[in-house]
Each structure stands twice: as C-alpha cells, then as structure tokens.
Amino acid sequence: MKLLQILFVCPVLCHAASIVFRDLAERAQPQGIDVSHFQATVNWANVKASGVSFAYIKATEGTTFIDSTFSSKYTGATNAGLIRGGYHFAHPDTSSGATQAKFFLAHGGGWSGDGITLPGALDIEYNPSGAECYGLSHSAMVSWISDFSSTYHAATTRYPVIYTTTDWWTTCTGNSAAFGSNNPLWIAHYASSIGTVPAGWSFATFWQYADSGPNPGDQDLFNGDAAGLKR
DSSP: OOTTOOOOTTTHHHHHTTOOOOOGGGOOSOEEEEEOTTSOOOOHHHHHHTTEEEEEEEEEETTTEEOTTHHHHHHHHHHTTOEEEEEEEOOTTTSOHHHHHHHHHHTTOOOOSSSSBOOOEEEOOOOTTSOTTTTOOHHHHHHHHHHHHHHHHHHHSSOOEEEEOHHHHHHHHSSOOTTTTTSOEEEEOOSSSOOOOOTTOSSOSEEEEESOSSSSSEEEEESSOHHHHTO
C-alpha cells in the first residue's frame, strides 16, 4: 500500500459484526501485515513467531504491473503457516474494473475455500501520480468499483475486500453506501482507534493501523478471531 508514503459473506461478516476493535493497547484480534516489492525480502518464520496470523501480498497494479516478489512471498507465507491473500492496486483511469479484476485473477488474486486463502483485496485509494480521484466523477468511480467487484465475484463466488480510507472514499465516491452489504472493508487509519468508517459499513473487517512496526510492511488487525480468518 502507498498510503501516507508518496460482508466476507457470512459467516465471517456475521461473526465479525458483534466484535468492536479495541484500542491498540488492548488489542486481542489476530495480527497481520501487508507487503509488496517495497519489502524486498520477508523472513516469514520470524513473522509467524512474532504472532502474525495473516498476510496480504501485492500481486498486481493496473493491467501492466505484476509484483515480481508475489510468488515467493506467497509461498513463504504459506510454508510458515500464515493465512494469506493477494491485493490489487487499482488504476481506474487506465482500464475498466472488469479488465483489472481479470488481470488480478490471472496473476495471483484468486480465492479457494481451503481455509488458508483470504479473498482478494481491491486497493482503491489516492492516485500516486495524478488527480486524487483519477479524473472520475463519483458515479463513474462507483461504477468502476462495482465492475471490478462483480467480475471478481463471478469468478470466485466471493466479493473482494475493499481497502481504502474514509477520506478518499468520501472524496472520490461521494461516500457511497453501495458496497457495505457485500464487500468486507479494510480501512487504513493510523491512530490508536479506528475512527469513522465509510457509509454503508457498520464496522471494518480489517484495520491497517500503522505503516511500520515490529514486522515488515504495514501493520493490520482482523476484526474477529483466528477461526474467523479461515472461514
């Protein structure tokens, strides 16, 4: 993820809905990380030993970038016993949501109900090299996200996790409430509490609470228990 640096469908959502993120000092939820080529190597055995339960790993960006470290990181996380999944960094100004979802699926973004694979995540956030909302109107952005989401769901039977910030979502989708009933929310908010989540969601499934910490990459929490990650 590049932030500040430049429902899973039931049962997981239903389980998580009754749980509220605690302040960081009191956190008991499963800990995770998200990493990409910016973290050249990861000692997954050490990550596992430090108490990390899950990892999201960058797979693709737009339709032209495949993370060259994805395969080795994904295998390393698997061998260390972590639950893992891939994420896609969106470029809504370059091609359709369906096109980017298919690219993601073809290069590591798939899902299987094996108990160790997280649904793919759509990283939709600040444009690293242009207009904040990629030149799209609120309605066009919502349509693009829906196109990605429905294409991913048709291929996997799971809706993708949506990674964003409340600020970006409000600015670039008009605080759309269209996705809260299907797509798990992964919110980025670097503070001691999670803050306000976007419209449509009553809670976040994942919280990225820091961009650095004792483990490589960004630091995350799952809003549930260890068994919930596997469902």
